[in-house]
Amino acid sequence: MAEPTKQSGKTISGYGLGGVDTVMSVDDVAREAEGLSADTPTLEQLSALTPGDPYLSIDGLVAGYGKMEIIHEFDLRVGAGQSLCLIGPNGAGKSTILHSIYGFTNITDGAVSVEGRDVTSFNPNRKLKDAGIAYILQDNSVFPDMTVEENLLMGGFLMKESAEAQAATERVFEKYDRLAQRRNQRAGVLSGGERRLLEISRALVMNPKVLLVDEPSIGLEPRFIDMVFEILEDLQKSEGKTIIMVEQNAKKGLEFSDIGYVLVSGRLALAGKGDELLDNPDVGRLFLGG
C-alpha cells in the first residue's frame, strides 16, 4: 500500500468530499488505485455476495466505443431486489458498464444475462421493453419545455397504447405528490431535486425490474441527495427493484448498497458488501475522503 502523498507539509488523502487542499488529485487516486487490483475477485466471491441465483449477470465483458476497448473481462452478479454500487476513479469505465448493460457500447466479447437469458444483443428499446432494464440519468435529462406530465408520458413511448402510458403516468402521480402538484408546469422550472425525481419516475413508467442509475447525487444539494437515496431505497425495498448504480459520492453509494464493486482501469479491483468496503482502509483513503 502506498503512503499518502505529502504536499506542502500537509498529508493529502481522500477523494471528492473534502476541501481542495485535503483531496488527492485525480491522477494520484488513479495511480494508487491501480495497486488495489492485484487480486481480481473470483466468480465465487461475487456469487457469495448474492443470495440464490443472480438476477442480472455479466460474464467476461469486453466493451468500449468504436475500436477503443474500455472494459476488460468484467464480471458482475446481482440478485433480485439487491442494490450494487460501482465506484472508482474518473475514467475507470463505470458509466461504460451501465452503457454496456443497456446497449450503448460496442461489445466485443462476453455476455449480459437477465434471469439466465442472454440479452447482450438487445438494443436499448428492447432492453427496456423486453428485459425490463431502465437506464436513468447522465445522458438522459428531462425535456425542459415540456410539462411534467408530458415528460412522464415520454417515458411510455414504447407502449402500444397511449392509454397505457397515461395510466402508468397516473400511477407515478399517485406515488409522488410532489410531481402531481406540478403536473402542468414546465419541467424547466423544477428544482434540482424535483427534476431528479422526474428523471427517475420517467424510467418507472415502463415498470422496469432493473434500474441502472448513473450518479444520482451529482449536482444536488445535500437535502436533495438524501431525498433521492430515500426514493431509491423505497423502490428497492417496497417494489423489489434491482438497482445497479454508479456514484461518485462513494460514501453515500456504499452506505446505500448491499454490494460494492471498485472498478479501476476497466477491471474489477475489489468487491464486497457495501458496509465492508466502507470499512476497507484503501477504499477509505482513496474514495471516502478519510
Ligand SMILES: Nc1ncnc2c1ncn2[C@@H]1O[C@H](COP(=O)(O)OP(=O)(O)OP(=O)(O)O)[C@@H](O)[C@H]1O
Ligand atoms: N461516447 C464515448 N466515446 C468514446 N469514448 C468514450 C465515450 N464515453 C466515454 N469514453 C471514454 O471511456 C473511458 C471511460 O469512461 P466512463 O465515462 O465510463 O468513465 P467513468 O468511470 O464513468 O468516469 P467518471 O467518474 O468521470 O464519470 C474514458 O476514457 C472516456 O474518455
Ligand SMILES: [Mg+2]
Ligand atoms: Mg461516469
